[in-house]
Amino acid sequence: MILGYLMVLLGCALLTFGVVYFGQRAFPQTPNVVEDLIYRTLPQTQCAQCGYPGCRPYAAAVAKGEAINRCPPGGEALIQTLAEMLNRPASPLASELKAVPVPLIARIQESNCIGCMLCIKACPVDAIIGSQNLMHTVIESECTGCELCLPPCPVDCIDLIEADSPCDLTLRPESEEACIFCSDCVTACPKSLTPQHLFLAFDQPERSAELGLSECIECTLCDQICPSELPLTESFKRMKANQRIIAQAAQTAEATEQRFLRRETRIQTAAATLKVRPKPKDALALIAQIKGGSGS
Amino acid sequence: MNSNQIMTRTGMALIPGFLASVWVFGLGILLNVAAALLAALVLEMAYHQVRRRPQTKASLSSGLLAAVLLALCLPPMLPFGLVVFGVAFALIFGKFVYGGLGQNLFNPAMVGYGGLILSSPLLMTQWLPESGVTPSTLDLFRIKIGLQSLDGYTGATALDLLRNRQGMTLSEYWQLAEPVFNDQILISLGYLLGGIYLIQARIISFKLPLAMLIGLLVPSLFLYDAGSSSSLGSPWLHGLAGATMIGAFFIITDPVSSPNTTQGLWIYGLLVGGLTFLIRGFGAYPDGLAFAVLLSNAAAPLIDRVVQLRSERAQNR
Numbered sequence: 001m002i003l004g005y006l007m008v009l010l011g012c013a014l015l016t017f018g019v020v021y022f023g024q025r026a027f028p029q030t031p032n033v034v035e036d037l038i039y040r041t042l043p044q045t046q047c048a049q050c051g052y053p054g055c056r057p058y059a060a061a062v063a064k065g066e067a068i069n070r071c072p073p074g075g076e077a078l079i080q081t082l083a084e085m086l087n088r089p090a091s092p093l094a095s096e097l098k099a100v101p102v103p104l105i106a107r108i109q110e111s112n113c114i115g116c117m118l119c120i121k122a123c124p125v126d127a128i129i130g131s132q133n134l135m136h137t138v139i140e141s142e143c144t145g146c147e148l149c150l151p152p153c154p155v156d157c158i159d160l161i162e163a164d165s166p167c168d169l170t171l172r173p174e175s176e177e178a179c180i181f182c183s184d185c186v187t188a189c190p191k192s193l194t195p196q197h198l199f200l201a202f203d204q205p206e207r208s209a210e211l212g213l214s215e216c217i218e219c220t221l222c223d224q225i226c227p228s229e230l231p232l233t234e235s236f237k238r239m240k241a242n243q244r245i246i247a248q249a250a251q252t253a254e255a256t257e258q259r260f261l262r263r264e265t266r267i268q269t270a271a272a273t274l275k276v277r278p279k280p281k282d283a284l285a286l287i288a289q290i291k292g293g294s295g296s
Numbered sequence: 297m298n299s300n301q302i303m304t305r306t307g308m309a310l311i312p313g314f315l316a317s318v319w320v321f322g323l324g325i326l327l328n329v330a331a332a333l334l335a336a337l338v339l340e341m342a343y344h345q346v347r348r349r350p351q352t353k354a355s356l357s358s359g360l361l362a363a364v365l366l367a368l369c370l371p372p373m374l375p376f377g378l379v380v381f382g383v384a385f386a387l388i389f390g391k392f393v394y395g396g397l398g399q400n401l402f403n404p405a406m407v408g409y410g411g412l413i414l415s416s417p418l419l420m421t422q423w424l425p426e427s428g429v430t431p432s433t434l435d436l437f438r439i440k441i442g443l444q445s446l447d448g449y450t451g452a453t454a455l456d457l458l459r460n461r462q463g464m465t466l467s468e469y470w471q472l473a474e475p476v477f478n479d480q481i482l483i484s485l486g487y488l489l490g491g492i493y494l495i496q497a498r499i500i501s502f503k504l505p506l507a508m509l510i511g512l513l514v515p516s517l518f519l520y521d522a523g524s525s526s527s528l529g530s531p532w533l534h535g536l537a538g539a540t541m542i543g544a545f546f547i548i549t550d551p552v553s554s555p556n557t558t559q560g561l562w563i564y565g566l567l568v569g570g571l572t573f574l575i576r577g578f579g580a581y582p583d584g585l586a587f588a589v590l591l592s593n594a595a596a597p598l599i600d601r602v603v604q605l606r607s608e609r610a611q612n613r
Contacts, residue, residue: 177354178398180299183556194556228299228354 034086035063041081043073044253046124046260047146049097054124054260062086069093072100073145103163104145106138112157119149119158125259144256169245170238172202177228185222185232191215195222195232202235205243213239299354302499303361306546309493310364313486313542317368320479321423323436324372329364331376335383336363343392355397359387365405365546369539369586370412371423375442378412378419385411402593403553409586421582423453454480455538458529459582466527477537484541491545504554504565505544511569512540519577528577538583543572547585553593557603564599567592 039059050070052058062068068082069091076093083090093099108119108128115133127143130136140163150158185195193212201207213236222232278286297305317325340359344351363383370379386408394400413420454477457469464472494500513531521527534540539547548554548568555564568588575584 177299177352178396180302180354180358180398180551181556182299182302182551186556187558196556227297227302 035060037085038062038082040253041078041085042071043078044256045073045144045146046256047073047144047148048124049146055257067094070097072097073103075100100145104160105140105143105163106145106149106158107161108136108138109157109159110135110137112155114155116154118152118154122149122152124148124263125256126263142256142259169242173231173234173238175230177230179228179230182227184225184227188221188225190219190221191217199230199232199235202239205246208239213243300357303354303357305497305499306494307357307361307364309490310368310546312489313483314368316483316486320483321372323433324440325368327440328367328370328372328374328379331379332363332367332383333360335380336360336387339384339387358397359391362386362391362404365542366408368542369405369409371420373422373439374419376440377442378416382408382412398552400552403547403550403589405547406586406589410590413581413586421456453538453582454533455576455582458533466530477533481536484536487541487545491541494545500545500549501561503558503561504549507562507565508544508548508569509535511566512573515570515573534573534576539585543585543589548589553596555596555600557600559603560596560599564592564596567595
């Protein structure tokens, strides 16, 4: 009798094991998923204040277990987000790093600039333009406020100023009642969307795009029929605005990363293709070799 | 009409059926409902305290409604402890663990009923014999608080008798069951009256009750075979016995756990009716409504998904 129960238990365990094991083999996880996710939450300043050369390396390090509190531009908000995302305890910014309470960008005091090119070489995202002996300037929209140009400047003519504050994401509008899933709004919707699912997907841009948020014409018919009197249309308006902001931020981040990567490759190719001028001693030896060669 | 009003009016629509139950089964039903309401009130308030979210009217009234629905499905002599256990099981595991109103997968009342009938099947099938002795009010209280056992008083419902009739033909069975069944007709008609009010007030749609009755009555019509010993019961019996009416109009019409698409509603109703018939005919429990509802609840998201995919495919074609 007991043997029978044990057999059943063992059978179930084996079955579960088999399903999980072969399931994992059939659907292998992409190794970079976590890294990508972390990378996309980082502020893309490429400032290297964390001690890693750029945001991608830091994201990779965090995915492997590096502390999440080493990104000053991200600040407390980023630490909170990462803590929640990775299920790690949130801690204040590492003490040796300087906090950046508001987003900053660099500005060159143009009358004092001597055109030494040092800050252009230091900028990780190629946001400073100018040439030898001529005035330099910072492209405001491309500057990430990483402060890397400050130390090299010989005349201390670079200031950090407050950036135009980016639009904040709006929050879900307050509603007294909960959705009871009566699906009256589905019948009311002239574009045959599912407002109740859209409403739940407030903080999930991908899901709401999938549900056809952009097709909503904001006709307020769902508001009028909803028995819980939910602010449906207002939510959808805010969701659309949020999606614009998110898309813009993603675009900026993408462009910044591209510039950073291009600069990296440029530096590398420059280093690889640089011809080193021979030293005088070597030059003499070379001449002697050439002469000896022609003599024989 | 807002969510709170919908819940309140659904509760009001239960009154005819409730009065008929009290008339038939006595004070026990009233005590069950009162205990369930009190337990639900305390649980709802405690839940909102624990979650530190403001209590909303619709959440409270839906919790109370679920408790009343559960209490109306319970036998009158069930001890208070089990009533409270049922309500707690219904609200905690049917509603709160999912995040409260609107998020639950299963119908809370049926989760509570399922928990009770699985944990104490014997007590859950002991109803009063309608024509026989009824306990005095004092005895009723003693039974309800667990001081006295209830062997002397209890009897079975028409569906219990059908399940355990051991080779009787239906006409033999009917002699035994008719007095029991006639009283149940009164209760079922009470719920039918409330259901018609709900449809008329546009609180529920006629689709779900109709689909469920079709799913239940059509197979019973074809498998009736004029009352031999292996007959599965007439449509008349299936339509008016047990929880059919309260189920069709009050339980499966729960907006939260039923599908969202119109086609899905029909499939869901037919599924509940068909499963109820199957469990009554071949299952281990006399009234299969609770399990039929729970199984169909689990299938509801899938039904919605299939219906949506089909309509998308039809549009693309």
